Amino acid sequence: xxxxxxxxxxxxxxxxxxxxxxxxxxxxxxxxxxxxxxxxxxxxxxxxxxxxxxxxxxxxxxxxxxxxxxxxxxxxxxxxxxxxxxxxxxxxxxxxxxxxxxxxxxxxxxxxxxxxxxxxxxxxxxxxxxxxxxxxxxxxxxxxxxxxxxxxxxxxxxxxxxxxxxxxxxxxxxxxxxxxxxxxxxxxxxxxxxxxxxxxxxxxxxxxxxxxxxxxxxxxxxxxxxxxxxxxxxxxxxxxxxxxxxxxxxxxxxxxxxxxxxxxxxxxxxxxxxxxxxxxxxxxxxxxxxx
Amino acid sequence: xxxxxxxxxxxxxxxxxxxxxxxxxxxxxxxxxxxxxxxxxxxxxxxxxxxxxxxxxxxxxxxxxxxxxxxxxxxxxxxxxxxxxxxxxxxxxxxxxxxxxxxxxxxxxxxxxxxxxxxxxxxxxxxxxxxxxxxxxxxxxxxxxxxxxxxxxxxxxxxxxxxxxxxxxxxxxxxxxxxxxxxxxxxxxxxxxxxxxxxxxxxxxxxxxxxxxxxxxxxxxxxxxxxxxxxxxxxxxxxxxxxxxxxxxxxxxxxxxxxxxxxxxxxxxxxxxxxxxxxxxxxxxxxxxxxxxxxxxxxxxxxxxxxxxxxxxxxxxxxxxxxxxxxxxxxxxxxxxxxxxxxxxx
Ligand SMILES: Nc1ncnc2c1ncn2[C@@H]1O[C@H](COP(=O)(O)OP(=O)(O)OP(=O)(O)O)[C@@H](O)[C@H]1O
Ligand SMILES: [Mg+2]
Numbered sequence: 001x002x003x004x005x006x007x008x009x010x011x012x013x014x015x016x017x018x019x020x021x022x023x024x025x026x027x028x029x030x031x032x033x034x035x036x037x038x039x040x041x042x043x044x045x046x047x048x049x050x051x052x053x054x055x056x057x058x059x060x061x062x063x064x065x066x067x068x069x070x071x072x073x074x075x076x077x078x079x080x081x082x083x084x085x086x087x088x089x090x091x092x093x094x095x096x097x098x099x100x101x102x103x104x105x106x107x108x109x110x111x112x113x114x115x116x117x118x119x120x121x122x123x124x125x126x127x128x129x130x131x132x133x134x135x136x137x138x139x140x141x142x143x144x145x146x147x148x149x150x151x152x153x154x155x156x157x158x159x160x161x162x163x164x165x166x167x168x169x170x171x172x173x174x175x176x177x178x179x180x181x182x183x184x185x186x187x188x189x190x191x192x193x194x195x196x197x198x199x200x201x202x203x204x205x206x207x208x209x210x211x212x213x214x215x216x217x218x219x220x221x222x223x224x225x226x227x228x229x230x231x232x233x234x235x236x237x238x239x240x241x242x243x244x245x246x247x248x249x250x251x252x253x254x255x256x257x258x259x260x261x262x263x264x265x266x267x268x269x270x271x272x273x274x275x276x277x278x279x280x281x282x283x284x285x286x287x288x289x290x291x
Numbered sequence: 292x293x294x295x296x297x298x299x300x301x302x303x304x305x306x307x308x309x310x311x312x313x314x315x316x317x318x319x320x321x322x323x324x325x326x327x328x329x330x331x332x333x334x335x336x337x338x339x340x341x342x343x344x345x346x347x348x349x350x351x352x353x354x355x356x357x358x359x360x361x362x363x364x365x366x367x368x369x370x371x372x373x374x375x376x377x378x379x380x381x382x383x384x385x386x387x388x389x390x391x392x393x394x395x396x397x398x399x400x401x402x403x404x405x406x407x408x409x410x411x412x413x414x415x416x417x418x419x420x421x422x423x424x425x426x427x428x429x430x431x432x433x434x435x436x437x438x439x440x441x442x443x444x445x446x447x448x449x450x451x452x453x454x455x456x457x458x459x460x461x462x463x464x465x466x467x468x469x470x471x472x473x474x475x476x477x478x479x480x481x482x483x484x485x486x487x488x489x490x491x492x493x494x495x496x497x498x499x500x501x502x503x504x505x506x507x508x509x510x511x512x513x514x515x516x517x518x519x520x521x522x523x524x525x526x527x528x529x530x531x532x533x534x535x536x537x538x539x540x541x542x543x544x545x546x547x548x549x550x551x552x553x554x555x556x557x558x559x560x561x562x563x564x565x566x567x568x569x570x571x572x573x574x575x576x577x578x579x580x581x582x583x584x585x586x587x588x589x590x591x592x593x594x595x596x597x598x599x600x601x602x603x604x605x606x607x608x609x610x611x612x613x614x615x616x617x618x619x620x621x622x623x624x625x626x627x628x629x630x631x632x633x634x635x636x637x
Contacts, residue, residue, distance in 0.1 A: 189343050190376035192364045194441065195393035204389075208380040286380075 039262035057262035074242040078226035084165040089172030172217040179213025243267040294319040300349035324488035327498035369443030375434040377422040384418035390441040408440040531599040547598035560634040568605040569628035576623030
C-alpha cells in the first residue's frame with residue numbers, strides 16, 4: 001500500500017465517525033460541561049444566577065445533613081429495587097426459559113409489556129390501586145375486613161421500591177434471559193446424569209452461569225433506579241425526595257439552578273463511579289464465564 | 292446373559308414415531324455403535340437409556356432390573372454429550388470431581404480419582420484449566436474423564452468426536468478404544484460415521500428411520516449387509532440388476548454377461564451387491580468400459596460404464612499394469628463376495 005493510501009485509510013474511520021461524534025459532543029458533552037460549570041456559580045433570591053466561581057453549592061451539599069439523607073435515600077431505594085428485581089427476575093427468566101414455545105412468547109410479552117406503557121401511566125396505576133383510602137385494593141381489603149387502615153404505599157419508600165421494581169423488571173429478566181441463552185441445552189442433563197438433584201443443579205450449575213447476567217442486569221436497574229424521576233415523583237411526591245426529583249425542584253421551582261446542577265453532577269459522578277467500578281469487578285470475577 | 296437389554300422400545304413425539312420396535316441385547320464390556328443417517332433416532336434411543344426421555348412402549352433393563360423406573364440421576368450411567376456440556380465455570384478438575392461430590396466420595400479419594408481420570412485421558416497438568424480455555428479435543432477428553440470417573444455401569448457417547456478435525460478424530464478413536472479395552476466399561480456410541488463405527492465397535496446397530504436395519508459385527512454388516520440400505524450406508528458398493536434363470540439346470544444367476552450358480556432360495560429379479568475392492572478384471576464376466584482412472588497412492592479407483600449400469604472398482608496398487616481409460620474390460624468376482632437380494636418393485 002502506498003503511503004498516501006495508508007494515510008487516507010487511517011483518516012477514514014475519523015471521517016466516518018465524525019457525524020456521530022459531533023452529535024455526541026454537541027448534545028452530551030457540551031451540556032454536561034455547562035452543567036458542571038453551572039454548579040460553581042452563585043445564586044440569590046433577587047440577583048439570580050451570577051457567573052462566578054465559588055464552592056457555595058458544594059459546601060452546602062457537603063454540610064447540610066438534608067442532602068446526605070436525600071442521597072442515602074436515593075441509593076437505598078436503588079439498592080432495594082435492584083435486589084427485588086434480581087430475586088424475582090432471575091427465577092422468572094429461568095421459568096420462562098423452560099416454558100414451551102407458545103407460552104414462552106406469551107409470557108415474554110407479559111414481561112415486556114411494562115416497557116410499552118408510559119412510566120407515568122404505569123405509576124399512576126399503582127396510585128389508583130393503593131392510593132390512600134380510595135385506592136382500589138385498599139378499599140377492597142378494608143371492606144373485606146382484612147386490614148383496618150389502608151396499606152401505606154403512596155409517599156413511602158416501600159411504595160417507591162415496589163413501583164420502581166415493576167418498571168425495571170424487564171431489564172433484569174432480559175439480561176438474565178440472555179445469559180440463559182448461552183447455556184448449553186444439555187448442561188442440566190449432564191449434571192443430572194452425574195447424580196445431581198434439581199436444587200443442586202440450580203445452585204451449583206445454573207446460578208453461577210447466569211450470575212453475570214444477573215449482575216449486568218443489576219447495574220442497569222441500579223443506575224436507572226438511582227436516576228429515575230417519574231416514579232419517585234408520583235409515588236414519593238413532595239415529601240420523599242430523591243436526587244432526581246430534588247434537582248428538578250431546584251431547577252424549576254426554586255429556580256436555584258446552580259444548586260440543582262451541583263446535585264445532578266454529584267448524582268452523575270457517583271453513578272459513574274459505582275457502575276464502572278462494579279463492572280470491572282464483575283468482569284474480573286467472572287472472566288471464565290464471560291469468555 | 293444380556294447386561295443391558297432394550298426390549299421392543301418405541302418412542303413417539305405426538306403422532307410421529309421416531310424409534311420403533313428397537314430390541315437389542317448388550318453384553319457386559321461390549322462396545323456397541325448406533326450407526327445411521329441424521330434424524331434416524333440414534334440420540335432419541337440413547338436419551339431413553341439415559342433417562343432424559345421416557346419410552347412410549349417397551350422396556351429397558353440393566354442386569355435384569357427395569358431401568359425406566361430409576362430416576363436419571365440414580366442410574367449411574369456415564370454420558371458424553373455431542374456438545375460436551377462441560378460446566379464452564381468450573382476447572383477441568385472440578386468438572387471431573389462433580390460426579391464424585393454428588394456421590395459423597397471423601398475429599399482425599401476424590402482428588403486421587405480425579406487426578407487418575409485426567410491422567411488416563413492424557414490431561415495430566417490441565418487440572419486448573421477452565422473448559423473455554425481448552426481445545427476441542429481437550430474438552431472432549433475432560434467430558435470423557437468426567438463420565439468415566441464415576442465408574443459408570445454403561446458409558447453412553449453421543450457423537451463425541453464429530454466436532455473434531457479428521458486427524459484428531461482418528462487419534463481420539465484409537466484412544467477411546469484403548470481406554471474402553473483397559474477399563475472394560477460397556478459402551479454405546481452414537482455416530483453417523485461408518486468408519487468410526489467399524490473401527491471402534493464389537494457390534495454395530497445400523498438404523499434407518501427409527502428402525503433397526505441390521506445388528507452385527509463390523510465385518511458382518513460390511514460383507515453381508517441385510518438390506519440395500521445397509522450396503523449403501525456402509526461404504527461404497529455396486530448394485531447390479533440380475534435375474535435367477537430357472538430354465539437351465541442347475542439354476543443360474545445372470546447379471547449381463549456375468550453368470551454363476553444361483554444361491555438357494557431366491558427366484559426372479561434380484562439385486563447383486565459387490566464391494567468395489569472385490570471386483571477384478573478378467574477374461575469373462577460383465578463387460579464394461581473404463582471411464583476414469585484415478586490414482587490414489589496405495590490403490591487405483593476405476594469408474595466404469597458396464598452393461599448393468601455404472602460400476603466402481605478399486606484395485607490395490609501392487610505394481611502390476613492396470614487398464615487405461617477407454618479400455619474395454621470384463622468385471623468378475625467370486626460368488627462368495629457378493630450378496631444377493633430379491634429386487635423390490637420389479
Ligand atoms: N423433542 C422432540 N419433539 C419432536 N420430534 C423430535 C424431538 N426430538 C427429536 N425429534 C425427531 O426425532 C427424529 C430423530 O431425532 P434424533 O435426535 O434421535 O436423531 P439422530 O439420529 O440423533 O440424528 P443426528 O445424527 O442428526 O443427531 C428427528 O426426526 C427429530 O426431528
Ligand atoms: Mg443425534
